[in-house]
Amino acid sequence: DGGITQSPKYLFRKEGQNVTLSCEQNLNHDAMYWYRQDPGQGLRLIYYSQIVNDFQKGDIAEGYSVSREKKESFPLTVTSAQKNPTAFYLCASSKQRNEKLFFGSGTQLSVL
Amino acid sequence: RKEVEQDPGPFNVPEGATVAFNCTYSNSASQSFFWYRQDCRKEPKLLMSVYSSGNEDGRFTAQLNRASQYISLLIRDSKLSDSATYLCAVNAYSGAGSYQLTFGKGTKLSVIP
Numbered sequence: 735d736g737g738i739t740q741s742p743k744y745l746f747r748k749e750g751q752n753v754t755l756s757c758e759q760n761l762n763h764d765a766m767y768w769y770r771q772d773p774g775q776g777l778r779l780i781y782y783s784q785i786v787n788d789f790q791k792g793d794i795a796e797g798y799s800v801s802r803e804k805k806e807s808f809p810l811t812v813t814s815a816q817k818n819p820t821a822f823y824l825c826a827s828s829k830q831r832n833e834k835l836f837f838g839s840g841t842q843l844s845v846l
Numbered sequence: 847r848k849e850v851e852q853d854p855g856p857f858n859v860p861e862g863a864t865v866a867f868n869c870t871y872s873n874s875a876s877q878s879f880f881w882y883r884q885d886c887r888k889e890p891k892l893l894m895s896v897y898s899s900g901n902e903d904g905r906f907t908a909q910l911n912r913a914s915q916y917i918s919l920l921i922r923d924s925k926l927s928d929s930a931t932y933l934c935a936v937n938a939y940s941g942a943g944s945y946q947l948t949f950g951k952g953t954k955l956s957v958i959p
Contacts, residue, residue, distance in 0.1 A: 769949075774854075774951070775951060776850075776933070776949045776951035776952065777890070777933070779946075779947075784944075790944070822887070824889055824890070831944065831945045834878075834880055834895060835935075835947065836892065837890050837891070839888070839889050840887075840888070840889050842887075
């Protein structure tokens with residue numbers, strides 16, 4: 735079955751630690767995205783990538799980093815510079831940049 | 847004015863009722879429009895795209911009003927399983943070959959037995 739896989743489902747971060755969230759898709763989609771969702775809030779765009787080896791900052795990129803070395807994979811690193819990382823992180827992909835998004839099942843990140 | 851705005855609700859309706867949500871957008875250059883459904887602690891799932899002429903999928907009808915810059919979602923014969931948060935999403939060209947998909951904060955629907 736084609737889809738988007740995020741892992742882990744739950745992740746805990748200690749102070750000063752970098753953590754990486756995995757996102758893999760086998761839909762052959764060109765564009766991939768990372769969103770953050772806080773309770774009762776909408777989705778805010780962190781980073782997006784339209785093509786391999788290229789990515790752009792979204793609205794709230796500070797404290798995060800990404801890579802896009804393969805079409806299928808778009809991992810997100812939450813660095814120690816992100817002072818309020820607790821949130822629900824959603825990865826998404828679309829065939830092209832201006833088309834509908836399909837989401838992974840999300841990663842809940844919490845700070846210990 | 848916020849880019850994409852929704853009434854957060856909650857909308858509490860009895861089973862079998864008809865309920866409608868609106869979503870307003872500020873960017874007149876917006877090109878594509880979507881409704882997503884999100885269950886608690888789950889990912890958003892595409893419910894339907896919204897076409898200029900309006901479109902229907904079973905009990906769900908979506909409409910676009912470009913003049914007043916809003917989209918709507920109508921749910922007929924509400925089921926308990928329709929209880930969820932409904933997010934609208936609006937895609938607009940943001941320059942330099944780039945598009946920006948902006949989500950509303952969602953409208954919460956509770957269907958009551």
